[in-house]
Amino acid sequence: MQPPRSSFVFALGQPGAEPALRTELMTRGLSPAFGIDGFVSAKSKVPLGMDDLPNLVLGRRVCLSLGKAQDVDVAAIAKDLGAVIHREHGEGHKEGRGPALTDADDGRPVLTLVERPGGSFVGLHRHRRGLSPDPCGDPQLEVPTTSPSRAWLKVEEAARIVTLPIAAGDVVIEVGSSPGGQTRALLDRGCTVVGIDPNAMDEGILGDKRFRHVRESARHVDAKALQTLLPGPARFIVVDVNQRPMAALSSVASLIAAARTDLRGGLFTLKLGDWSLLPELPAWRARIEGLFGPGTTTTAFQLPANRVEVTVFARRPG
Numbered sequence: 561m562q563p564p565r566s567s568f569v570f571a572l573g574q575p576g577a578e579p580a581l582r583t584e585l586m587t588r589g590l591s592p593a594f595g596i597d598g599f600v601s602a603k604s605k606v607p608l609g610m611d612d613l614p615n616l617v618l619g620r621r622v623c624l625s626l627g628k629a630q631d632v633d634v635a636a637i638a639k640d641l642g643a644v645i646h647r648e649h650g651e652g653h654k655e656g657r658g659p660a661l662t663d664a665d666d667g668r669p670v671l672t673l674v675e676r677p678g679g680s681f682v683g684l685h686r687h688r689r690g691l692s693p694d695p696c697g698d699p700q701l702e703v704p705t706t707s708p709s710r711a712w713l714k715v716e717e718a719a720r721i722v723t724l725p726i727a728a729g730d731v732v733i734e735v736g737s738s739p740g741g742q743t744r745a746l747l748d749r750g751c752t753v754v755g756i757d758p759n760a761m762d763e764g765i766l767g768d769k770r771f772r773h774v775r776e777s778a779r780h781v782d783a784k785a786l787q788t789l790l791p792g793p794a795r796f797i798v799v800d801v802n803q804r805p806m807a808a809l810s811s812v813a814s815l816i817a818a819a820r821t822d823l824r825g826g827l828f829t830l831k832l833g834d835w836s837l838l839p840e841l842p843a844w845r846a847r848i849e850g851l852f853g854p855g856t857t858t859t860a861f862q863l864p865a866n867r868v869e870v871t872v873f874a875r876r877p878g
């Protein structure tokens with residue numbers, strides 16, 4: 561059997577972000593049809609195969625739409641293509657969602673079954689590195705009780721999609737660290753963290769010897785002085801400040817410039833506040849790539865933990 565082709569596509573994203581997801585689909589030459597509960601369907605002018613699907617920043621999962629479940633022989637297609645089956649049952653329902661994929665599944669077809677008012681839809685895409693390995697792009701991780709905020713998820717969900725270039729013992733600069741959810745994730749990964757934030761850190765974080773708090777706005781931190789304070793070369797920078805993206809990037813520009821030759825990359829939560837700013841994302845990515853220097857690549861995605869935010873991961877070559 562030839563792999564199915566379809567003129568219909570659906571994307572899964574954040575409930576409430578459907579208008580922005582529709583706009584993103586339109587920029588890829590697709591005509592959005594309807595959107596509900598983070599599900600947006602769209603039509604292509606020509607039939608597409610599963611290797612023709614666009615990567616979307618706001619689309620946690622982008623699939624060929626094979627139609628309504630009652631009209632599709634899911635089991636037969638899965639058998640024929642050697643496809644994994646993923647199902648979305650709604651938040652908190654982990655049973656029966658299907659297995660998370662591994663590196664060995666690179667190139668494997670995935671059938672995604674999503675239930676929405678109006679029907680249950682069947683989607684097909686091919687898993688690739690850089691796409692979420694989890695059913696419907698959501699690992700449904702639980703925040704540990706030791707984490708003082710849900711921002712722990714931003715590190716751990718990103719680590720499901722990209723390989724964070726950090727190892728135990730690495731020094732990480734974290735800007736916008738209070739109260740310490742992301743710090744918790746970094747410490748639990750064995751990193752030493754210097755957190756910059758004028759706000760207070762959680763007591764549990766402050767009690768960890770591998771954490772040091774610089775209680776200042778990044779704008780007031782002397783980048784050269786910070787270098788002397790670090791316990792070793794900074795390998796990674798995490799930025800999560802409640803400023804608009806360009807202002808946030810200006811706040812950390814001198815810190816990145818001073819640490820640039822040591823850094824392997826960074827993880828940026830960019831707070832749009834309003835989805836209408838999404839078309840500015842290429843400019844923010846270019847600014848991040850410029851800060852890290854030649855050869856730096858960025859990828860952008862929206863995590864289940866993100867609000868009206870996108871995450872940009874930057875990787876320096878070498």
Ligand SMILES: C[S@@+](CC[C@H](N)C(=O)[O-])C[C@H]1O[C@@H](n2cnc3c(N)ncnc32)[C@H](O)[C@@H]1O
Pocket residue numbers: 708709711712735736737738739740741742743756757758759776777778779800801802803811
């Ligand atoms: C969303 S909270 C950060 C949450 C934190 N990453 C966590 O994991 O718990 C945003 C933080 O950014 C801090 N902030 C805003 N502007 C800043 C700046 N220019 N430099 C450092 N921190 C800043 C605020 O004080 C606030 O604590």
